[in-house]
Amino acid sequence: MNLSEILTHLGEDRQHYFNAVSPPIIQTSNFVFDTLDDFRRAIKDEMNSSIYTRGNNPTVSILRKKIAALEHAEDALIFGSGVAAISAAVISQVQTGDHIICVESPYSWTHKLLTVFLKRFGVSHSFVDGTDLKAIEGAIQDNTKVLYLESPTSATFKLQDLEACAAIAKKHDLISIIDNSYSSPIYQNPIDFGIDIVVHSATKYLNGHSDVVVGVLASSKHIVRQVFEGEFMTLGGIISPQSASLVIRGLRTLELRMERSNTSAQKIIAYLEQHPKVAEIIHPFHPSFPQYELAKRQMRGAGGLFSIILRADNVEQVEIFFRRLKRFLLAVSWGGHESLVLPFCAFHGLEGKESESTTNWRLVRFYIGWEDADWLIADLESAFDAL
Numbered sequence: 001m002n003l004s005e006i007l008t009h010l011g012e013d014r015q016h017y018f019n020a021v022s023p024p025i026i027q028t029s030n031f032v033f034d035t036l037d038d039f040r041r042a043i044k045d046e047m048n049s050s051i052y053t054r055g056n057n058p059t060v061s062i063l064r065k066k067i068a069a070l071e072h073a074e075d076a077l078i079f080g081s082g083v084a085a086i087s088a089a090v091i092s093q094v095q096t097g098d099h100i101i102c103v104e105s106p107y108s109w110t111h112k113l114l115t116v117f118l119k120r121f122g123v124s125h126s127f128v129d130g131t132d133l134k135a136i137e138g139a140i141q142d143n144t145k146v147l148y149l150e151s152p153t154s155a156t157f158k159l160q161d162l163e164a165c166a167a168i169a170k171k172h173d174l175i176s177i178i179d180n181s182y183s184s185p186i187y188q189n190p191i192d193f194g195i196d197i198v199v200h201s202a203t204k205y206l207n208g209h210s211d212v213v214v215g216v217l218a219s220s221k222h223i224v225r226q227v228f229e230g231e232f233m234t235l236g237g238i239i240s241p242q243s244a245s246l247v248i249r250g251l252r253t254l255e256l257r258m259e260r261s262n263t264s265a266q267k268i269i270a271y272l273e274q275h276p277k278v279a280e281i282i283h284p285f286h287p288s289f290p291q292y293e294l295a296k297r298q299m300r301g302a303g304g305l306f307s308i309i310l311r312a313d314n315v316e317q318v319e320i321f322f323r324r325l326k327r328f329l330l331a332v333s334w335g336g337h338e339s340l341v342l343p344f345c346a347f348h349g350l351e352g353k354e355s356e357s358t359t360n361w362r363l364v365r366f367y368i369g370w371e372d373a374d375w376l377i378a379d380l381e382s383a384f385d386a387l
């Protein structure tokens, strides 16, 4: 389906709500029925009938349809956070005694889900170098059930070959899951490569305005129903109708926002790559990137997120650099209007944050929002001058 049609119209049955162009926020917990027959029909399919808002709400359903279409999936579910979607996806596919293969350095709370939470329930895991297909296949055990991917990862942007990973998963009867937050459906559609479940922190690009925490899961009808009847309904990590309407609003401009961030990031990278204080640019679409060819094969672009390695002799120099930045805000997350900077020296020595990226104190991650690129470059220029 056409992208504009999805973002502007899909799922919006305006004749049911006074022909309003913006869908209403159906702010209700409960729905009533005229007849016993209607009620019986509804409870046979709670996933697709509005009975109670934990299961189904018309405002949230509009978003569900759009997300499924955006990810070329048969169906989708909307959660109250990205980690709720990730946890539901993973937990739905394992039981005690099972094993999960996960790429190295996944999102920090995904790491904790495996190393702390699922371990308590007797589910084991192996972290593998996702750039090495042999390592992935070599880590498969008789009890492996899930191959968990994050491509690109969100600090050093390592890719996994999605087509090859999906083939490995199919061959060994594993369910493949990917966190697609970095690319958004604008730049990467993992289901087209044979990946089974796509999850997002929709807090990032999909909502895009830094005002809602939200997660999504997209997959086949069969898997979505399985997750709905299990983790979705029993753990109850749902989004409110109010927040769902903000995400529908956010999606209207998804394509425009991604293009803006992408174009500005390229302009800023062109400035940074010629700067003597920058040792390295880490960005999947930079020709120096080790997996540049793979990036071009499976992604249509990248958004506004990249990292640099500063040419600094000590942590103090990195600190001087980022303290001088005034227009880039010091913060986690990304995908909104505002440009951000995240110096990894902030995590240095923090317990439980011992991934390769966080111990690299010269690594600085940037997110480029929608501000004028030249105005941002001027800020970088003054910070470099202070070095």
Ligand SMILES: *Cc1c(COP(=O)(O)O)cnc(C)c1O
Residues within 6 Å of the ligand: 081, 082, 083, 084, 107, 154, 179, 181, 182, 200, 201, 202, 203, 204, 213, 214, 215, 333
């Ligand atoms: C932010 C993020 C998450 C977590 O999402 P929340 O919406 O904060 O729960 C998961 N994966 C990646 C890659 C993220 O950046």
